[in-house]
Amino acid sequence: MKITKLHIYNYKNLNVELTNTSSIIALIGNNGSGKSNILEAISTIFFHLFQKKEKDIPFNFLIEYKFGGNQTVCIEKKNSTIHFKVDNNPRADIQQFLPKQIVALYSGEENRLWKKSYEPLYMAYVNNINKSETSGLGEYNIVPKMLYINKFYWHISLLCLLISDATDTKTFCEQTLGINKINSIKFDFKTANYANYTNSSVKTFINLIDKKSEYSIDELKKIISECPFPLDEVYKYLYLAFTPDKKKMLENITIKYNDNNLDIEDFSEGEKKMLLIKAALEFAGLEDSLFLLDEPDAHIHLNNKIQIKNVFKEYLDTRQVILTTHSPTLTDTLDEESLFMLNTGNLVHHKKQEILESVSGEFWNKFQQNAFIASKKPIILLVEGKHDKAHIHNAFEALKEDYQQLDFQCFILNGESKIQPFLSGLYESDFYTDKLYVGIYDNDGAGDKSFNNGFEKVKDNFKKLKESNGKENNSYFAIKLPKPNEITCDCTIETLYELERFEEAIQSATKSALGHLKNKSIDDIAKGIKEQAKNILSENSQTFNIEDFKNFRALFDLILEISNHRNSLIKGIKQEKSTQDVPETTKETSAGVEKYIEIYTDRRSTKVNGLYYNDKKVTIQNGSKLSIDVVDSYAQKTVRNKELKKIADLQENCWVLKEDKTFNSVSGAINYATGGNMNGWAHWIIKENKKPLETIREK
The missing domain is CATH 3.40.50 (Rossmann fold)
Incomplete structure (x- = not known):
């Protein structure tokens, strides 16, 4: 498939x-x-x-x-x-x-998907397990069409892998799971529940192995080899015997292995996940099957x-x-x-991906590109290395109460030489120009050289990317790290701390290096201690107090100054534009001529048309399709349902309004329409230009 x-x-x-x-x-x-x-x-x-x-x-x-x-x-x-x-x-x-077969493998605690799509089919199978033909399963009636596998199936998965004679499976158990000897396999049977499975093939299989409770691996293999069931069916019978709540024939399987008598709980979370994946692919699905894996790499070692x-x-x-x-x-x-x-329920367009690939070159993989595209932050900081990002993050966490106007995300570009070309690529492609991008250079020789290339001065302490081809630039800026008072040497992110903090890291790094200097040059030793000290300082900074970050205030003040400067530019541009840019329409009413903007939303599977008025009222129009269900936090559920029965028709999966309904706020209107709790300014869309209502809020 x-x-x-x-x-x-x-x-x-x-x-x-x-x-x-x-x-x-x-x-x-x-x-x-x-x-x-x-x-x-x-x-x-x-x-x-x-x-x-x-x-x-x-x-x-x-x-x-x-x-x-x-x-x-x-x-x-x-x-x-x-x-x-x-x-x-x-x-x-x-x-x-x-x-x-549909096989879902989930890693988390969430069981919503099991309850909604997998349990009903499973329970229908269990309830009909004694019938000669299980309803809805047709030819493939060994197990339900949809299997849900999570952490409760570790032991079943491991057992089937161990009794397999396939070469790749043996290699997997030895090399990936580290198993070199099986000591015992113990079953805990629930014989009182056997009556639930009368004449079923599941019970036939269980009867073959419940002659005793504990086996060696060779004994169990012999029984399996002599029974009429192939190994993939063994996996499914074990699944069926173990799964149903209060009807289990099989309560548990305990497998002891290696010289120190380990069991499945001694596997790491990653090893448990790997054995689930391997067994599911090997035994759970037939040909032409579909496997749905939610974060299969979670907890797995790099x-x-x-x-x-x-x-x-x-x-x-x-x-x-x-x-x-x-x-x-x-x-x-x-x-x-x-x-x-x-990103927010939509595939990122390939054009956006191609743009980012072209400007990030080889230093960002797909995942990092996606994180950049998906960022919701209005300010993007582009820094040279991982320590810059860590220190700026830790400093902002300590000082954010004083900088509530700032909301940013840092991205690493792996070197000062990449910042200007990256910004230039975004500028030339008009990539998300609604954001502010700020490149941050070290205040040293290499930083100076890059900072002076391709930027034009705005004020003494910051520059913006040079404009080209008459294209306006109000989004792309650059700064150097502000030097603390009395600092005249080169300034990197570590220099923003008081000297004693870096001395502590140097001492710790030097102490760690002692005894490991054999066959290393002085330059290699110095370089190694320097890098280790930077790593230690970065880790220690997670627990520093507010006073330790005092020199970062100048950096955040500078970012805030650029943000305010940009906002003033954009505001000036908006004021220059004619109010005809606002897609207003008019209609005559008994009170005179009334202006409105046509809006819509399709959030939470709705199709709602509305009119937004200058006094911030919203009218939801006749014929709009409103959500049937509401989120738990929606406060007016009872009132809404009672009213909709009078003013709307209940159709398949929606309420359809029979008359217009007006609200005094944009959010009140959208929450009534969708049954959710959301910001109406962000989620009402203007019909004419497909932009959020927020874009004309000031106008």
């Missing part, structure tokens, strides 16, 4: 149109970007399809995939209409062309992240893997065609 197209519209924050050519789809983005929502949306789609309840899917979508080697399956839902096609030919029924792709390799010909990740290391191991950046 290989997904070629995936379009999802108005599911939570998603509006995604994805075209794919790879067997791995890696969704990268910050928290809130919509990565996990895509996994939830796919699970929701197939949950309903497997039950033949496709019209109940609460959002529009299109999914197209290759199936059975060469057939193209397309499923599309528009409002209440759904279409099935195979090789472009309409089909009335799609069951035989659905994935053979060196082992690279192995994740190697685990996938042998399964990719017949399985589609969709994963989410925060990891730049894992991202770097994947092919470019597998990577998809997400």
